[in-house]
Amino acid sequence: MTPSRPQFTPEQQAEVRRLQGLYPDPQGALLPVLHLAQDVFGYISEEVEEYVAGLFGLAPAHVHEVVTFYTMYFREPKGRHIVSVCHNLSCHLAGAPGILDHLRRRLGIEPGGTTDDGRVTLLAVECLCACEMAPMLQVDDRYEGNLTPETVDRLIDQLQ
Amino acid sequence: MSQSAAEPIEPILTRNFGRPDSHTLTAYRETGGYTGWAKALALEPAAITDAVKRSNLRGLGGAGFPTGTKWSFVPKGHAGPIYLVINADEGEPGTVKDRYLLERDPHALIEGMLIAARAIGSRLAFVYVRGEYVAPWRRFSAAVREAYDAGYLGRGLDVVVHRGAGAYICGEETGLISSLEGRKGWPKLKPPFPAIKGAFGAPTIVNNVETICQVPHIVNRGPEWFAALGTQTQGGTRLYSVSGRVRRSGVYEASVGVTLRQLIYEHAGGVTGNGRLKAVVPGGASAAILRADEIDVTMDVDGLRNAGTMAGSAGVIVMDETVSIPDALRVVARFYAHESCGQCTPCRETTGWIYRMTERIVEGRGRKEDLDTILDVARRGTGTTICAFYDGAVGPYISYIEKFRAEFEALIPHA
Structure with missing residues (x-):
């Protein structure tokens, strides 16, 4: 949940300053700080964009432009878990469409959607560069490959 | 000066890959x-x-x-x-x-x-x-x-x-x-x-x-x-990522002078699906596709350039005869449409347009002029953009259609 006025804790603010100090220009830390903001606030709302812009002395429009350019920043509340199914060529050849269909039915949502209980957001994504284990998906930080409908079911069962 | 690429070489980049603590x-x-x-x-x-x-x-x-x-x-x-x-x-x-x-x-x-x-x-x-x-x-x-x-x-x-x-x-x-x-x-x-x-x-x-x-x-x-370890114009070994319809997908280290045939049939153990090779992408999605009769090429930068494609990132994607090339192009075109950064007009507009055309062709709604339109707009954009992304997309657009045109035409009503 994003509070209406997002605010990092003093420790998080110190981390922001540490990250900014790593780069010849503090703006180099914008992507890492947005990752931190997403971890802390759940997603990057307009209020978070404005808050982060303030930390860098940047225009909120610049931060908005960056947030909307990259696929890993969420601009709306997301599920507690992100399941990203690769649908690029090697995974496609290995049966990714069937894996994605299985997840659609199992979760009752289309790619881009989140289950009603807020447990899972399902995405179809471009190559995650794990073609040797195709078909594969990413669940949160983890890569899982050589998928079958059965192994996908077990993965989903384990998500709280 | 180069050893035969067929000779197994000592692992260099991969020499520690077998150790569970290799990262320490x-x-x-x-x-x-x-x-x-x-x-x-x-x-x-x-x-x-x-x-x-x-x-x-x-x-x-x-x-x-x-x-x-x-x-x-x-x-x-x-x-x-x-x-x-x-x-x-x-x-x-x-x-x-x-x-x-x-x-x-x-x-x-x-x-x-x-x-x-x-x-x-x-x-x-x-x-x-x-x-x-x-x-x-x-x-x-x-x-x-x-x-x-x-x-x-x-x-x-x-x-x-x-x-x-x-x-x-x-x-x-x-x-x-x-x-x-x-x-x-x-x-x-x-x-x-x-x-x-x-x-x-x-x-x-x-x-x-x-x-x-x-x-x-x-x-x-x-x-x-x-x-x-390599060829006259490129030294060393490199890591080949082999995936698609092969028995053993994975990462293989070999000389830059190894042939595509050796990678597919020796390192990766041969073709799955119906067992018969149809096509292969030799250097990542942006490399032009090769037909089954074009795999006796060395994988070095110049070898693949002379074969009309590129070594790229050495990502080898293998397709057997059961794979639909138009469908493969649709998947690749979707990727370029999604990833175009939007800065240069030819790339921003054309990648989306070509994706929509490949999609309707695969869905049986293609128009008889679509294939020539794709080839024409792909060629016109070449060399007009700030970076190599668009020229990379053009590699598959043109080569998939030119080398497998009949397969595309078979999907288009009244073609």
Whole structure:
């Protein structure tokens, strides 16, 4: 949940300053700080964009432009878990469409959607560069490959 | 000068991959780690660059540019900071090798960076890891901490590990620089080239992970040894990522002079599906496709260029006769439409348009002029954009249709 006025804790603010100090220009830390903001606030709302812009002395429009350019920043509340199914060529050849269909039915949502209980957001994504284990998906930080409908079911069962 | 590519070669980049602790400093040192760095410390920077030139090492991220030559573009006697940037934004469809190196031999990258930084006069290096690579990022970051604790880093070279946030275009070196500077990953007009004016306005050398992992071996065992592993115009081995319809998909190290046939039938164990090869993409999605009768080519930069395609990132994607080429092009076209950064009009507009045409062809709604329209607009855009992304997309658009036209026409009513 994003509070209406997002605010990092003093420790998080110190981390922001540490990250900014790593780069010849503090703006180099914008992507890492947005990752931190997403971890802390759940997603990057307009209020978070404005808050982060303030930390860098940047225009909120610049931060908005960056947030909307990259696929890993969420601009709306997301599920507690992100399941990203690769649908690029090697995974496609290995049966990714069937894996994605299985997840659609199992979760009752289309790619881009989140289950009603807020447990899972399902995405179809471009190559995650794990073609040797195709078909594969990413669940949160983890890569899982050589998928079958059965192994996908077990993965989903384990998500709280 | 080159050995037969058919001869098995000693593993170099992969020599530690079998050890479960291969990512640790202890394991790396036990197998000769950081001895290349010790030798490089006794060499003048120019002598290191010269050795890399003589080794015929060429960039292994995709462009295949001679690495030592690239290093020599840094202005001599430059007074301000010079940056080394490692491109670990692996994203070319079909390519997995840099993930293996980050996870299984992170100290090889650090040692290579120490040597490269000495050669170009850099005291600060950035490693740009694609955002989705969380486990490789953690693994590599832990190795960097070990290298600081052991005193390899922090005494002349500092390393910042930077995470991307999901954008294929950031694998393009100037898009990567824009992203590293805290912007959207729009590629920059060249000139000025990054070696003159790169990250944060300073001279910058951007090298791929695998390229830099080769450097300690070149210093350790000599440029002549490295050059002899490859072909006349490209030295060494490289990591081939083989996927698609093969028995054993995976990462294989072989000479840059190995043939595509050897990779498919010897390393990867042959074709699955109906067992008969139809087509293969030899160097990542952006490489033009080859037919089954075109696989007796060597995989070096010049060998594949002469075959009308490119070595690229050495991502080999194999298709058997049961694969629909129009459907494969639809999948690839969707990728380019999604990943076009939107900066240049020909790329932004054409990638989406071509995707929509391939989609309707596969769905049986194609128009009889669609194939010629795709070929025409693809050719018109070539060479008109700031970066190589669009020309990379054109490789598959044209080659899939030209080499398998009848298969497309069969899907189009009244074609």
